Amino acid sequence: MKSEREFNCQKIGDSCLLFVFFDRISIEHSRFILSLFRSLKSERDFLDLVPAYCDLAVHFNPQIISSQELTVIVRKHIENLSLELEAKVKLHKFPVIYDGEDLERVAQLTKLHRNEVIARHVAAEYTVAMIGFLPDFPYLIGLDESLHVPRLENPRAKVPAGSVAIGGEQTGIYPCNSPGGWNLIGRMDNEGLKLLEPGDKVKFFEVEHEDQL
Incomplete structure (x- = not known):
C-alpha cells in the first residue's frame, strides 16, 4: 500500500490530472483525500476538484497553468497538509x-x-x-x-x-x-x-x- 505522501499521476485529456494515492476504500484513506481536497480549494487556478475514495481529480485550464506547475502545487499542499481541517x-x-x-x-x-x-x-x-x-x-x-x-x-x-x-x-x-x-x-x-x-x-x-x- 502506498504511503500518504506517494501518488501516481495520470493525465485525463489535456485539462485534468488524476492523483491516485491508494488502492482500497478505508476511512483513513478518505480522511486524507478529503483533507487534501479541502486544502486545494484555496487554489484559484483550479477549475474543479473531484475527490473519490482513493484519488483526487484536478481540472484546470492549460492556458493558465501547466500540468507540471499543478503537480508542484499539489505536492506542496500534501507536505503542509493538516488533518485538523476536518474540524471545519x-x-x-x-x-x-x-x-x-x-x-x-x-x-x-x-x-x-x-x-x-x-x-x-x-x-x-x-x-x-x-x-x-x-x-x-x-x-x-x-x-x-x-x-x-x-x-x-x-x-x-x-x-x-x-x-x-x-x-x-x-x-x-x-x-x-x-x-x-x-x-x-x-x-x-x-x-x-x-x-x-x-x-x-x-x-x-x-x-x-x-x-x-
Whole structure:
C-alpha cells in the first residue's frame, strides 16, 4: 500500500490530472483525500476538484497553468497538509422512515433483528467520501461492519427518489428515480442532498410519519 505522501499521476485529456494515492476504500484513506481536497480549494487556478475514495481529480485550464506547475502545487499542499481541517466540516441530520423493501433481507443476512439493523444504522456518523453516479448521490462511509451486505444480484429498474440504501461497506441516498442495486432500508426527503459536499458528515435518525420528513 502506498504511503500518504506517494501518488501516481495520470493525465485525463489535456485539462485534468488524476492523483491516485491508494488502492482500497478505508476511512483513513478518505480522511486524507478529503483533507487534501479541502486544502486545494484555496487554489484559484483550479477549475474543479473531484475527490473519490482513493484519488483526487484536478481540472484546470492549460492556458493558465501547466500540468507540471499543478503537480508542484499539489505536492506542496500534501507536505503542509493538516488533518485538523476536518474540524471545519458540516454535519447534516436527516430523518428517515425505515420501511425499505430490503430491510428484512438485510436482517436475514446479518442475523440481526430489523430493529437492531435500524439502531446500528442510525448510531453511526457517516462521511461523504464522494458524490457521483447521479448528481447529488452521496457515497457515505462509516457503516457498521455488521451491516456490510452484498448488493442485489438483480438490480431494480427503478429506485424511488430519497431511498436510503446500503451496499457492501457503504450507505447511499438516491437523489432521483433511477436504476439501482443497493439494499433499500428506508426513505427520506431528497431535497437535503443538494446541500451535501465531499467531506461533510451525515447522521440519520428514525421517524415514523411522513410529516416528520
